[in-house]
Amino acid sequence: MSTYRWERVADGVYRCRLPFLDVTVGAVTGRDGVVLIDSGTTLAEAGAIADDVRGLDPRGVTDLVLTHHHFDHVLGCSVFADARTHCADEVLAALRDAGALAADAVSYGADAAEIAATVAALRPLNRRGVESTIDLGDRVVTLLSPGRGHTGHDLVVVVPGAPTVVFCGDLVEESGDPAIADDSHPAEWADTLDVVLAAGGPDARYVPGHGAVVDADFVRRQRDWLRQRVDAD
Ligand SMILES: [Zn+2]
Numbered sequence: 001m002s003t004y005r006w007e008r009v010a011d012g013v014y015r016c017r018l019p020f021l022d023v024t025v026g027a028v029t030g031r032d033g034v035v036l037i038d039s040g041t042t043l044a045e046a047g048a049i050a051d052d053v054r055g056l057d058p059r060g061v062t063d064l065v066l067t068h069h070h071f072d073h074v075l076g077c078s079v080f081a082d083a084r085t086h087c088a089d090e091v092l093a094a095l096r097d098a099g100a101l102a103a104d105a106v107s108y109g110a111d112a113a114e115i116a117a118t119v120a121a122l123r124p125l126n127r128r129g130v131e132s133t134i135d136l137g138d139r140v141v142t143l144l145s146p147g148r149g150h151t152g153h154d155l156v157v158v159v160p161g162a163p164t165v166v167f168c169g170d171l172v173e174e175s176g177d178p179a180i181a182d183d184s185h186p187a188e189w190a191d192t193l194d195v196v197l198a199a200g201g202p203d204a205r206y207v208p209g210h211g212a213v214v215d216a217d218f219v220r221r222q223r224d225w226l227r228q229r230v231d232a233d
Contacts, residue, residue, distance in 0.1 A: 002055050003048035007213070012139075013165045014056060015207050018045055021108060022175050022210045023072045026167045027053050028159050030136025033062035036083070037157050037167045038209075039076040041105055043118045046076025063134050064125075065143060067169030067209065068151045069094035071101040072108070078121045085125040086134065086143055088153035098122055144199055146171070147192035148185035150178065150209075154192070158199050166200035167207045172219055174211025178226060187230050193223040 004016040004025075012029040018040055026037035034057045040046050054060045064080040066087035067073055074091060075098070094101055098119045105115045134141040142158040150170040157167040170179060171192060180186050200206060202216045 002052040004052055006052060006056065009205055009207060009213060010159070010161045010163055010165050013159050013161065015167075015213070016049075016052070017211075020045065020110065021072050024167070024207055024209055024211075025049055026157065026207060027056055027061075028136070028141055028157075028165075029057045030139050030141075032135070032137035034059055035063045035065060035134055035136070035141055035157070036061040036080060037065045038067055038073040038169075039064065039080060041072050041075045041110055041118070042114050043076060043079065043121055044114065046079035049076070050079050065134075065155065065157055065167075066091045067155045067157075067167070068153060069101075070151070070170065071105040071110075073169070073209070075101055075105060075115070075118050075122075077125060078118070078123050081123050081125055083126060085127040086131060086155070087125075087127065088145070088155060090151070090153045092125070092127065095122060095125070142199070144195070146195035146199065147188055149189035149192040150181070151183050152185060156196055156199070164200055164204040165207060166196060166204050168196060168209065168219075170209035171196060172206055172208040172214065172222060174208045174214050174218070176210065178222060186226065190223045190227040190230070193219055193226070197223070 006014045006016045014027045028035040064083045064085045069091045144156045159165040
């Protein structure tokens with residue numbers, strides 16, 4: 001029995017929406033490995049994700065992608081410290097000095113003791129530099145840095161198939177407007193979404209960092225909303 005409900009987005013491609021903050025976690029299975037996209041906030045969440053993924057594929061997570069340095073996407077990563085990790089330098093920097101992430105998590109309603117235990121468990125990740133692809137044998141997953149937007153280092157995961165699936169991190173949000181934070185780059189965000197749309201194409205399924213899976217039209221509307229919002233400033 002899995003803890004979370006995993007939605008099959010395409011053949012061998014899954015995502016779940018964590019109850020806390022409706023964060024997306026993705027999983028991609030292939031002949032030679034299993035890629036997890038983002039790790040949740042707490043040890044409890046990440047442990048349940050690890051068990052759930054073993055239910056999808058008994059090998060469990062071989063590769064972890066962290067899309068950006070916000071607590072709800074990365075703090076649970078120690079559970080996957082043995083997996084090959086793919087992330088920007090900024091993610092490692094945020095995890096090395098995790099006090100700010102912990103404070104953010106508690107301010108969003110996470111349990112303080114649980115967050116303290118999660119931070120105490122952090123350990124160095126098994127990172128293999130910044131690679132642009134993960135070869136799963138029967139398919140090659142692309143890691144794309146499309147430009148600045150939600151943060152300065154958002155990483156997008158493009159999974160070829162029928163349909164192609166694009167894990168967008170928080171560059172796309174469905175359950176609310178895009179989160180423009182202190183570390184966002186709103187003036188560049190719309191152009192970055194054009195790069196994401198070009199990578200996925202018109203028929204891809206786009207998985208937002210928060211919310212339901214959307215199509216290219218939705219991403220175009222979000223791009224236009226961002227452009228209008230910047231033009232109005
Ligand atoms: Zn974020």
